[in-house]
Amino acid sequence: MAQHCSLCPVVNKICFWGPRAEKKWKRPGLFVVSILITALGALVFVPNVSDSVATHVLFSFVLSIGVFGIVVSSFGCNACVARTFGEASF
Numbered sequence: 001m002a003q004h005c006s007l008c009p010v011v012n013k014i015c016f017w018g019p020r021a022e023k024k025w026k027r028p029g030l031f032v033v034s035i036l037i038t039a040l041g042a043l044v045f046v047p048n049v050s051d052s053v054a055t056h057v058l059f060s061f062v063l064s065i066g067v068f069g070i071v072v073s074s075f076g077c078n079a080c081v082a083r084t085f086g087e088a089s090f
């Protein structure tokens with residue numbers, strides 16, 4: 001059995017697609033991808049980029065996904081990392 005962490009209940013709720021194979025490269029992989037997603041979501045703070053409600057909501061959503069990924073890759077167990085990575089598993 002994989003060890004469980006305090007993020008497991010949260011990941012189990014958000015990542016509805018179920019467990020994925022645990023791989024060593026997924027933790028740094030998830031971290032890098034999350035940084036990129038967070039950078040994209042950070043456009044919400046740039047004036048003139050998100051001046052409509054729709055884009056504001058969209059970028060806020062993207063930003064929260066990125067931050068979530070960073071948190072999981074930093075503090076989550078291997079099961080959480082693999083599950084958050086989702087369909088990119090092979």
Ligand SMILES: [Zn+2]
Pocket residue numbers: 003004005006007008076077078079080
């Ligand atoms: Zn976990």
